[in-house]
Amino acid sequence: MDMMSRTLLRTLAICFGVTLSQQAAAADIRTGTLPDGSTIVIVTGDFVASDIEVFKSKIAGVRKGVVALDSNGGSLHAGIQMGTAIRLRGLATVVPVGSQCASACAIAWLGGTPRMMGSDAKIGFHAAYRLENGAAIETGVGNALLGAYLSNLGLSDQAIVYVTMAAPSSMTWLSRREAETLGIDILNETEDRPPAVSAPRQESPAPASPAPTLSAEFLARQFAHEYFEKLGSYAGATSELFEESYAASVFYHNKTVPRGQIVREKVNYGARWPKRSYKWREETLSVSCAPGGQTCTVEGLVNWTARSDERRKSAAGVASMRLTIMWDGVRRQIIEEVSKVVAKDS
Incomplete structure (x- = not known):
């Protein structure tokens, strides 16, 4: 989206707070319209593989919109695919005020351009894993796929290590300060436009740098x-x-x-x-x-x-x-x- 401010984050919290608090066995994916006429896609609940096609169908005709996320995670493959679709459509992502987006959800959130994080929102990462006899075991194949995705989003090696460093049984919770240090761009709540074009006013402001494209x-x-x-x-x-x-x-x-x-x-x-x-x-x-x-x-x-x-x-x-x-x-x-x-x- 071209413009996202504190007002929009408050709107999300007020208008969609009840919906975002609901959890389901698989993701609940709904669409709505924001006050400025743009589309909001609300994703709640655990990600499963079947959510990929549902999500893609929901955003197929969206030209200007934001994806609001509130989920504890789920399928890594679904998170990567949804994040890829978000990046290809040029959609923004937001974890609204007081919401949580962890594991596969956080991976999808990274696909947004721009990314937003409401006050008291929690965004968490850990290494890819597989279940073996009921135990979560870190998987090199999963981390390789995750690393390739993150690299194609334009994240630095330092950021990729950060995203995958926590064990499957733990979580690294992202702070704004860490995001800034790692080069993970997050639109500030007080900004009216992405950082790339928020510099001193000019009569003809320079366009924002294009988001990294997937190879x-x-x-x-x-x-x-x-x-x-x-x-x-x-x-x-x-x-x-x-x-x-x-x-x-x-x-x-x-x-x-x-x-x-x-x-x-x-x-x-x-x-x-x-x-x-x-x-x-x-x-x-x-x-x-x-x-x-x-x-x-x-x-x-x-x-x-x-x-x-x-x-x-x-x-x-x-x-x-x-x-x-x-x-x-x-x-x-x-x-x-x-x-x-x-x-x-x-």
Whole structure:
């Protein structure tokens, strides 16, 4: 947004205080209109993977707006995806007066341009983790993904270390002084415009510096991770997923085939193996993009499992995977897919 002041933060606290205090098993995502006519997107409750598409649909037509956040966290993947969407749309983020935004919520908040923090608001960070036998275990893969996201937002190495330094069982609560030291820009409550244009008045004020853009490599990597997450979900692996994820014609296992053939194969495979999972081995993952970023190739090893309880069969192993992804200015689609099983569990 172009202008955000103390008045707006008070408006958020007064008009949306009751809503922001509500918590749910998954995030509650609603939209409204602020006094200046801009859009507010209110996100409360824990983040889950299914919130990603809901959130993206809510902000799809928003040109000027702010995302108000109040959440204890949840899915890191959802936080990164929502933060990425916020940055791509050029939306502001705010943790309103007296609210709390921690873990994955704070990661999404960082995507805002500008970012705002109401008085008594709490914003907290900790390292990425996975649950193992009920215990939170720090994960290098998760921290690598988080670090790549933060770097693409333009955060310094010092800021990235700060965001990920707390153990999963603890929290680092951000203060305005620490944010200033780390170069994490936060719009002051008393400012009427972002710091980049709040300097002494000029007859023709210089425009604000553009927000750092997310690289084509980063976006291709995120597409590949998100696609595999949906592919491993029984509810997500639908014909609609494949229709939107593949181009009309695809170089598929060394031959050119129409999208319809891939859709049929993928849907049939999902019916035969209802329970599946696909996870990139992050240490093997590489991304290369053509000049201009219109096409990117993602390559690496993938751990996969497949199970059918009805047929009492299961399989697991490792496959090499290469996806070439094209950006047409509207969406990303797969134009090449080549994979090969390199190891199979006995």
